[in-house]
Amino acid sequence: MNKKLLVLSMSAILGLAACSDDGDKGDQGENGQDWTAVNQWYVDGQSRVTQAQELTVNNEAGAAKNIILFVGDGMGISTVTAARILEGQLKGQTGEENSLSFETLPYVGLAKTYNVDGQTPDSAGTMTAMVTGVKTDVGVIAQAEGVTRGNCASTEGQDLVTSLELAAMAGLSTGVVSTARITHATPAATYAHAPERNWENDADLPDEAVANGCSDIAAQLLDFDYGSGINVVMGGGRRSFIPTTITDPEGKSGRREDNRDLTTEWLSKYTNAAYVADRDAFLALDPATTDHALGLFNSSHMEYEFDRTTAGVTGEPSLAEMTAKSIDILQKNDKGFVLIVEAGRIDHAHHAGNAARALHDTIALSEAVRVAMEKTSTKDTLLMVTADHSHVFTIAGYPTRGNPILGLVKGNGSDGQPAVTNATDANGLPYTTVGYANGRGYANLETGGDERYGYAEAPGRFDLNYVDTQSPGFHQEALVPLSSETHAGEDVGIFASGPGAHLIQGTVEQNHLFHVMNHAGSLVSKAEASQ
Template sequence: MKKLQLTLLATAIIGLSGCLDDGDDGAQGVRGQTGPQGESGLNSLIRQTQLAVGNANCPNGGVQIDSGLDTDGDGSLADSEVNETSYACQPGVTSVNSSELLTNLNNPWFVEAQQEIAEARTTWLQATSTSQTGNATTAQVTSYKTNSAAEKQALVDSLKGQAKNVILFVGDGMGVSTITSARILDGQMAGKDGEEHQLSFDKFPFAGLAKTYNVDAQTPDSAGTMTAMMSGLKTDVGVIGVDEDIVRGDCSTVTGNELATALELAELQGKSTGIISTARITHATPAATYAKSADRNWEDVSDMPTAAVDAGCKDIADQLVNFEAYLESRVADSDVDGIEVVFGGGRRHFLPRDAAFNSPDAVSSVEGDRTDNRDLTAEWMAQYPAGQYVYDQAGFDAINTETVERVFGLFNESHMQYEADRGNDIAGEPSIAEMTATAINILDNNEDGFFLMVESGRIDHAHHAGSAYGALTDTIALAEAVDVADKMTDDSDTLIIVTADHGHVFTIAGYPKRGNPILGKVVSVGSEEPATDADGMPYTTLGYTNGLGYRNLGDMVFDADASYAAAPDAGRKDLTDVNTESPGFHQESLVPLTSETHSGEDIGIFAKGPGAFLVTGTNEQNMVFHIMNFAGDLNK
């Protein structure tokens, strides 16, 4: 069988060969003669050149290989003789040790910043999630698509009202430079360099800026700014809880221009409400939470023009004590239960101008200012027999937060003490952190939630007096109060906002080295001696653009307002032998004024909790109300 196959294969090949042949080959010819000897051939040479890192052909270095014929026979390969070039490159770096990346990936600043980014992303995803508090879903959504206006509205509605509780902290006059320097001081008091330190609200995940101007003022005051934050619209300087159609000081223009406040909306929703201020509780900032007044100075009836009284305008203290009745009269068919917590100073505006009504710790011979002979503390107690009126530390400490229905605490005749001077109060005063804790413990007894406004009012006063020490220590006290509130509440149902009403002309200047005492003189990087100005005199890091200027009241003197006892002393002073870190030192100022002024710069907003993600970018200050309103769905 195999033979047959071979045969067939051979036949096929023969057949094919037959098809390719043109004819038969001829016979071979005779071999010719040997030719002449040829010339010697050329040598082929190779040249190798080491290439450094960064070479265009071998970025990681290597060898360049040139080859060609040695046409000139000199034994070396000239460039003109190269007819081929190739490269043997080093491979790229695929791994490095940590030491090689010490200045980058392993740098602690770099690592911490990366972590912050990761945390911020997570926070943002959680904050913008459609998941509702208490719902099981954990879906994270970063964009929303809706098919109709109704659907869009429904989506917005689903994001509203996640904050059962809203706490607004206001550092009066706490501009950005104040926060920065308070942060450094707090850190330095804890033994750190200071700059890397964080105040409690520095750690909040969301922050933005607010433009503070009033409708009629480039540089604002507390009345206009706090009205913006509490009522959602900007208004004029110096007026409380009324819009820009008001004429300051004209009682007749109040009616019809009154504004609702976040605190009032919370009341109408059945939430508990509270107000805390280290200033007089009738001062502009706290007043904007509850009062409507054509003038911030109408704190009691004696401060008002007779015409305003006769026209029926009510003083601010009266509006606080009778808040419940006034709100119900403005809102038809409403039934509110009044403010549960009031802590602050300002007894003078609630008591008659009669020494018989003096509190045990009165500092004036006649404590009260009221000329209508009304004792508003007595009226409050008559109105709320289950409430508790307190005026000193002992009374404050005795409050049972779980059983008391409401409290009214007036701890000073005028403003409460600066935090640094609090120990000097006759009958003792609680700190702003203590007041915050007690307030929350009372307010959270309401299952429907609460609204609380806490003002650190004396940051502003210390700045006005030119005392950075006073302003910074009160800022630190506020940060402690924020920390207390944060720890006592749940991020899932409590929106906390920390902001200011305006800034001050307070600067951090020069080129002090890292860790240089923030209250000290400027010591430059690499130096141990204070830097000097053109006149050869040392200068401080902190200073004011205007105000009373230099004061050296010594180590044992803090009261910032002691500076008002003498005329302004602006301009440069020789601080060589002055301890600028002492509590009694007041920073220099450029423009001599008997009181340092507010500034018109933006202020910071810091937030956490439901709705906090809305705090971003640069906003009009009245945005603060709308964030609280959205998060708490206060006007539903």
């Protein structure tokens, strides 16, 4: 393209005055204004290139003193996009231009999430891949594919060593944080080994497992004897740690039938240990004098972030608060630490078909990552943010820029301006921007979330003309009726910074993440050297 055509095309894009008679003012319009300096899209793009050119990363093995892995359970690409827009709109922006904290990290790749025996995966197999470097079967916790799911006798010689175990062997401090039950599949894969993800406490063990010596997941957390043990454990799932004879602060009984109280065992096992069960005790916890902290803030999963902050639920710290406290405790170790943080309830909200809660929990993860970014340095900390799998959650239609992401679609009119009326389908019904390919389907409830399971499936289309689709109790429509919305099989994003982050590029197998952590922290060699 010659200079005259370039100037004409850019003038059309920028809405500047026509070029001068001779058509040769270079990059300037009629008023002499330099479009490369005034067009924000151009300026932002050039700035991004400049920042990338200036980026330096320590590629040496073992350069990372600390490793932090964030996992948004069920946080597929569409969830990241929708949460980005919602967060921006909550700030008063149109939303699309916003970025979640981890989207600013310089290295980005994609992970293939399939399990050995599953095209669309589950969290046990995917998290096992990320923390052991080995892919395995659906439902299996930190064991290789040679096991038969649910069969204890098949597990001999199948245990895999996790990054958390390697770090503890090497003398690093370790931590695992989740808004789900800490015995749930994703956090459990960091410290436990089981052929069945549902063996969360001894009452869950079948006779065959007992006879062949398998231990439940909660008990395995207390049996973690690598190095100095796990330093920080925070999340939900109190019921698997206390016996049926004990009633917790929520008025709920424990699930253990062996009469063990693992919370008191934690205090007796470790020095400078603490056990907290509510936010007040959590806030009072002094990192300077605490080396081993166990926080169990709910009998089951912790509350959705939306309910924790807006629905009057009290007693639980946020994911960002738990992340900050964990780092404060762990970073006292001069050798460094490995911390794994899961935003577990993104997944649960999607399963219930409740996009609002899924997106608020994604924003909460972004805040936790922001805290970690502020408390650590890219010079010595590898920070990675990813998902274990995605969901059948879609962003569709042709809404105008800035249309509420949880709202009904309003497109642009023939004049290019936002339409006044809602877009409609072939039957004349309005529709939402976000929705699900399967699940329980439409519901407009007082609270929402897991309340949805108390009502019948309602697939298909409904008249939404007088429905507040932005209400947290609104559950999006679904095409295929199922008792619960399902995971999806597409790749998920990986966002990274710090030593070793350069290894996150292209499309990789999900187990690649372990090998990035191992290279960055020399976990295997340090663990071997300490033995």
